[in-house]
Amino acid sequence: DQQVKQNSxxxxxxxxxxxxxxxxxxxxxxxxxxxxxxxxxxxxTFLISISSIKDKNEDGRFTVFLNKSAKHLSLHIVPSQPGxxxxxxxxxxxxxxxxxxxxxxxxxxxxxx
Amino acid sequence: DAGVIQSPRHEVTEMGQEVTLRCKPISGHNxxxxxxxxxxxxxxxxxxxNNNVPIDDSGMPxxxxxxxxxxxxxxxxxxQPSEPRxxxxxxxxxxxxxxANSPxxxxxxxxxxxx
Numbered sequence: 001d002q003q004v005k006q007n008s009x010x011x012x013x014x015x016x017x018x019x020x021x022x023x024x025x026x027x028x029x030x031x032x033x034x035x036x037x038x039x040x041x042x043x044x045t046f047l048i049s050i051s052s053i054k055d056k057n058e059d060g061r062f063t064v065f066l067n068k069s070a071k072h073l074s075l076h077i078v079p080s081q082p083g084x085x086x087x088x089x090x091x092x093x094x095x096x097x098x099x100x101x102x103x104x105x106x107x108x109x110x111x112x113x
Numbered sequence: 114d115a116g117v118i119q120s121p122r123h124e125v126t127e128m129g130q131e132v133t134l135r136c137k138p139i140s141g142h143n144x145x146x147x148x149x150x151x152x153x154x155x156x157x158x159x160x161x162x163n164n165n166v167p168i169d170d171s172g173m174p175x176x177x178x179x180x181x182x183x184x185x186x187x188x189x190x191x192x193q194p195s196e197p198r199x200x201x202x203x204x205x206x207x208x209x210x211x212x213a214n215s216p217x218x219x220x221x222x223x224x225x226x227x228x
Contacts, residue, residue: 034216036217042222043222
């Protein structure tokens with residue numbers, strides 16, 4: 001049973017527009033969520049996180065929204081840039097050990113100039 | 114800051130051979146994690162250490178896999194004997210605090226191919 005799901009394997013958007021990446025989870029014990037970005041031949045890099053006590057966290061062009069009742073989170077990138085083209089992983093953890101995270105399968109974002 | 118350093122970047126070996134993957138975490142980080150990425154299972158946690166002590170190895174697939182962290186600046190993941198199904202990208206990651214929501218810092222991975 002996959003506890004963290006990213007149902008869209010890929011997403012393509014035009015430069016300057018909004019990118020919305022979605023993630024669903026099934027384990028109600030998850031209380032900390034992270035997004036990582038991964039370029040080819042590199043390891044994932046941390047992008048933004050959110051605790052279950054919040055429903056929104058913003059960092060520059062990146063905003064993560066959390067809907068606990070729906071067990072759903074989303075990452076918004078506004079405006080999208082070609083350099084944002086990468087694989088985005090959603091991750092979830094229980095308690096305070098964010099390192100022991102369960103990852104989704106990733107969504108490949110392509111931002112077209 | 115050099116980041117997490119993994120070696121080798123690529124490893125090709127024959128079935129039955131021993132494989133050793135190496136990792137140097139970020140200096141000052143006290144937690145180290147080994148993840149594996151495959152097409153079938155995505156990114157999955159194999160084992161993690163706090164202050165050089167293995168805390169949770171429930172993700173280690175079989176007894177053929179073992180990991181050590183002899184000191185704060187070095188860890189190894191060993192597969193003996195290796196099998197074709199072990200082919201994957203193995204990532205090492207470190208974080209600065211356990212008991213706190215500290216994100217992972219990943220290395221660039223070791224791509225293992227077992228023929």
